[in-house]
Amino acid sequence: MTTLEKAKLWLAESFDQETRSAVEMLINSASPDLEDSFYRELEFGTGGMRGIMGVGTNRLNKYTLGQATQGLANYLHGQFPSDKIKVAIAYDVRNNSKEFGKLVADVLTANGIHVLLFKEHRPTPELSFTVRDKSCHAGIVLTASHNPPEYNGYKVYWNDGAQIVPPHDEAIIREVYSVEFSEIKFEGNDALIEWLDESQDQAYIEACISNSTYQNVGYEDLNIVFTSIHGTTYTTVPQALKQAGFKKIDLVREQMIPSGNFPTVESPNPEEPAALEMAMDLARITNADIVIGTDPDGDRLGIAVRNLEGEMQLLNGNQCNTILTHYILEQWKKSGRITGTEFIGSTIVTSDIFFDIAQKFGVDCKVGLTGFKWIGKMIRDYEGIEKFVCGGEESFGFMTGDFVRDKDSCGSILLACEIAAWCKAQGKTMYEYLIEIYTSTGLYYEGLINVVRKGREGAEQIQQMMHDFRANPPRELAGSPIEEIKDFKEQTCQVLSTDSVSVMDDIPKSNVLIYYTVDGTKVCIRPSGTEPKIKFYVSVKETLANKEEFKAKLQLLEAKIDQVKADLNL
Incomplete structure (x- = not known):
């Protein structure tokens, strides 16, 4: 079926007049947006369904959300036929999120499902907490994380509070794609909605404090600057810090105002130094010790601290998680809680330093695919067998304990401020x-290169790049020969020195490729599951004897990453 034929299906009477008019305008104007709006259906990636808002099968709108929710409702009825099914719903500050939240609730209640719906926007980790706290069968959050303002998204959580993973994700997707738009039940029943308010915030905050703090040393003397970057954490983080005992908290007032347009930043992504610029300016005035910012849905955090020159410096995600993980394990060891059956969680694109930290403290380090849903799956798979301590990934996500089963900025911020x-x-x-x-572990340093390729042509270019890197891998990177190639799509591990190939079937298939060199350099290549880009994660390492040689060794690693980029023609 051509793109035009797909678009004309949306002119049927089963679509409302506003939608039909918008589609007619796209068709009649011969807009280039027509192709991108209809050439495919939105897919569930590592972070669920995420896309630009607008009409079309490749856009987030009433009908694609309705189709996803109707499919989920059908699946829930099949999984829990005799239960009174409950689903919690939260939404972030993005444009249309509140309306989308009510729309999704209406589809569920029209299917006889009870809904726990937040009255106002709340962070994603609070939704994860609520699913378990309220014994829900599933959860939904409307968010596009740190994407630009024109995006929104839809993430599904299972009854353990973690994002859906196999077999549920694939089964739900099949249900979703079997739903015709005309079959969606939009006429909701408000009698089946329970509204959640600030009392649920307090339950979540208390859980964050009890699970993320270990010792009260110097809380009153720490100078903190915090910004929610117009996102949801204005509802939780300042309150959590105060209740934990921190006294000196300065807020970036202009950015504590929730807004889906994110008016003070180009991108609401705490990974980007520019997003924390206003917070850094305030830190200079207040002589802050730490600067913290969160993304719109409050699961990621960026941390800046004073470097050796006394200047505020944004840590990368691996550095943040290194500090948090090491400190937690130190506290567990000090209190005698490490028995040899504990583990930390990481991902294949995250720094290998976490293997070294785990070995240092006598715990296991389990690794999964990109995305916190795989760390959530680890917790469920080993529940009652091994104790989960903490987990993180390089994309500025971390969680302490298993009370929230997704990355959680609130608990992580409390921990970071304690440290x-x-x-x-x-x-x-x-x-x-x-x-x-x-x-004690060796000096690890990482760089992330994003290559953006938008639209249908861009998606094809990304697939071609992945094909080329598989078919023609480099022989060396930064002067060090390639020793090992892991292909998670083919589930193979090739060791070049012995010309041997082994099967890797302990991790699900994924379109990811990793090169390891003789000197320990690691390059991971993967298309993003939520954005039109291909990502290159580069990790390099050196020995470090003392603090005095840190700067020189760091410069060597920075130069090595630049050379890797050049060798990959990036």
Whole structure:
């Protein structure tokens, strides 16, 4: 079926007049947006269904959301035929999120499903917490994370509070795609809605404090700057910090105003230094020890601390998680909680330093595919067998304990501030604590290269790039020969020195390729599951004997990453 033929199907009477008029306008104007709006159906990636808002099968709108929710409702009835099914729904600050939240609730209640719906926008991790706290069968959050303002999204959680994974995700997708738009039940029943308010915030905040703090050392002396970057965490993080005992909290007031247009930043992504620029400016005035920002749905966090020159420096996701993980394990070891049956969670694109940290403290490090849903699956798979301590991935996500089963900025912020306060009480910074960790594990440094390719043509270019890297891998990177190639699509591990190939079937298939060199350099290549880009994760390492040689070794690693980029023609 051609794109035009697909578009004309949306002129049928089963679509409302507003939708039909918008489609007619696209067709009659011969807009290039017509192709991108209808050439495919939105897919569930590592973060669920995410896309630009508008009409069409490749857009997020009343009908694609309705189809997804009708399919989910059908699946839930099949899985829990005799239960009173409950689903929790949250939504972030994005344009249309509140309306989408009510639309999704209406489809569920029209199918006889009870809904717990937040009255106002709330962070994604609070939704994950609520699913378990309220004994729900599933959860839904309307969010596009840190994507640009024109995006929105839809993530589904199962009854364990984690995002859906096999076999549920694939089964739900089959149900979704079997639903005709004319079959969607939009006429909701408000009698089946229970509204959630600030009392649920308090339950979540108390859980964050009890699961993410270990010792109260120097809380009153720590100077904190926090920004929600117009997102949802204005409802939870300042309150959590105050209740935990932190006194000196300065907020970036202009950015504490929720807005789906994110008016003060180009991108609401705490991974980007520009997103924290206003917070950094405030930190200079207040002489802050730590700067923290969160993304719109409140699951990711960015942390800046004072470096060796006393200037605020944004840590990358691996550095943040290194500090948090090492500190937690130190506290567990000090209190005698490590018995040899504990584990931390990581992902294949995250730094290998977490294997070294796990070995140092006598715990296991389990690795899954990209996305926190796989860490959530680890917790469920090993529940009652091994104890989950904490987990993180390089994309500025971390969680402490299993009370939330997705990355959680609130608990992570409480932990980070405790570490900063503890460090300050000892006369050092978090940055110096990180360097101390490196002297025991080796100095790891990472770089991320994003190559953006938009639209249908861009998607084809990304697939061709993946094909080419598989068919013609480089022989060496930054002067070090390629020793091992892991192909998670083919589930093979090839060791070049022995010309041997083994099967990797412990991790599900995924379109990911990893090169390892003789000197420990690691390059992971994968198309993004939520954005029109292909990502290159580069990790390099060096030995580090002491703090004094840190700067020189870091410069060597930065130069090595530049050379890897050149070798990959990026």
